[in-house]
Amino acid sequence: MIKRTLGQLATMIKVVNDVTKFQDIEIAGVSFDTRLINPGTLFVPLKGDANDGHKYVDTAFEKGAAAVLWQKDVPNPPEHAPVLIVEDTLSALQDLAHSYRKQTSAKVIAITGSNGKTTTKDIVASVFSENYKVHKTDGNFNNHIGLPLTILAMEETTEIAILEMGMSGKGEISLLTRIAQPDAAIITNIGEAHLQDLGSRDAIANAKLEIIEGLPKNGLLIYPGNEPLLVKKISNLKQFNTCTFGETSENDIYAVDITIGEDGSSFVVPGLSDEPFFLSIAGKHNIMNALAAILAAKEFLISPSSIQAGLKSVKLSNMRMEWHDGIKGTRILNDAYNASPTAMRAVISMVENMLEDRAKIVVLGDMLELGDKEVEFHEQIGEGLDPSKIKYVFTYGSLAKNIASGARLHFPEERIFEFEDKEKLINVLKEKIEGNELILFKASRGVKLEEVVNTMVIKNEPKNIY
Incomplete structure (x- = not known):
């Protein structure tokens, strides 16, 4: 988790008050929920339509918070307490996560899609854990609050961060990817989820493709090559490296000799290994998720034997398969x-x-x-x-x-x-x-x-x- 002095925090986000007398106080971790406060935590009170976290600042200090953020337009900040006043506490949380991400040496893999985001995240994490120190999104912490908290919970020695990016409307993935600055991005698929908000699958594809806004030049974009909506849109993105997965040989990677049982699925990837891979999750759709993970693993030079070991030991998040x-x-x-x-x-x-x-x-x-x-x-x-x-x-x-x-x-x-x-x-x-x-x-x-x-x-x- 993030460990910084208040003086260092004041260089990472825009603080409008003088924190000189508190600059040597150290924080360890960040939370917006007083139930999760540990000694040393930085408490971030968030303002919502129905509730205002500033009401719980005293509780946060009682539970051991080392310091708190305070939104400038909220009156009566605590006096003589380690408080960092900011224009907007949510924006400050997001800026802090972005700054911390840039200060670490971790490589970031971002994952979005209409279906299979969490399963793909779990598969990628299992495979990469064979070779790297991995940090991944916990549960459904994949939105404008959860993703910053996920980044700030990452140990500084993390080598690979696997971040799930969810959305309900246009512009949300854009925000998340700009915070996370991924080195590689995976789009699992384009489905019908969020049609109520976005109106069409084409609009959903555009919203998912916002993930490229955070990719660097020559960053890796992995996507389903049998999805016409994405193929058409991505064909002109020459500034990125692109790889496709799918059901047919036109893709960079595909599966054959598929066998599916209750205990999992086996399949062969032509050109990668003559030996079948075994994924400890059933379902052809999960083989597609595994293919995306394999493409990411190849980019990071993970061997077929390590990929095999990772696929065999996948543990899924709750209520998924x-x-x-x-x-x-x-x-x-x-x-x-x-x-x-x-x-x-x-x-x-x-x-x-x-x-x-x-x-x-x-x-x-x-x-x-x-x-x-x-x-x-x-x-x-x-x-x-x-x-x-x-x-x-x-x-x-x-x-x-x-x-x-x-x-x-x-x-x-x-x-x-x-x-x-x-x-x-x-x-x-x-x-x-x-x-x-x-x-x-x-x-x-x-x-x-x-x-x-x-x-x-x-x-x-x-x-x-x-």
Whole structure:
């Protein structure tokens, strides 16, 4: 984590008061949450629409904060206390992270995309950890507050920082990449998430491509070569080195001899190694994420054997491809952290095509932020379900009922159940389970489908590796 004196901080961000008498005080780490204050922390009070962190400055000092930032337009800053007055505390937090990033020797890999950002981050981190000291985004700290905090939590001896960049609208990736100044950037894909805010996939592609604004000349941009929206836009970016991954041989890297099971996926990368790689996460879509990680690893001279070791030991963030042992001998796949049509189709296809003696049940919830076509997108998910591979379809939510409508085109009515009450869903699901089924849970985070998952599992600890 960042460790600096207040005098040094005053050279890293614009401070409008005189901090001379406090200049030798040292801070260690930064937080905007008083619950996370440790002795020596710099507390950053943020002003929001509903709350103002300045109200908690006294609490921060009581818990051991070494110093605080204070926004200039907020009256009555503490007297005779180590306070750094700034024009805007959020901007100061972002400027501090940018300055700290430039003071370290870490190489930064930035990751964005409509789906798979967090999984790709976890894969890249696992692979790079075989050769380097790695720091990565924790959880979903991938926005205008979380990314600066991630950078400031990085040890100064970090060699590789892997930073996830999320967005909900235009301009957000631009801000994040300018703070982080990445050496390499990965775009995982262009999906339908954020259509509600951006209006079209083309606009989403433009928003994701903002990531190049922080890349240096000759920086590396890794992207899916089978995505026409990106291929067209990136073809004229001659100032960057570009590499593509995908399903076909036209890409710089692609996979063949793919085998997918519950315990993971194996595949061969032509031209890299004759030996198959094993990724400890199931699903063809995750092989695509692994290919992006392999391209980044090649750029940093990581050997095929180290790549293999890293892929075998990937640990995913919570509620992403979590395997649980469930009631009545079932296996439960909780992938309910987020959902979009692309991501939902991918995980359903994976489950449908798993070769095992288990009947399969899908529990699918609302996909949010899809804009005007949200009903159509849900219906298409239902239409795409294979009745020869899926025993029962359960839906939860006012939008997900359209998945049920789509499924009715080729599923018998007695195999489809739609709910807007979780207790009723749980009761019927438990009634229909005969034993040994594989049950997939997938929905947007706001649906909180894990509340249903928790009633079905018999072990507390999730498993990413079966």
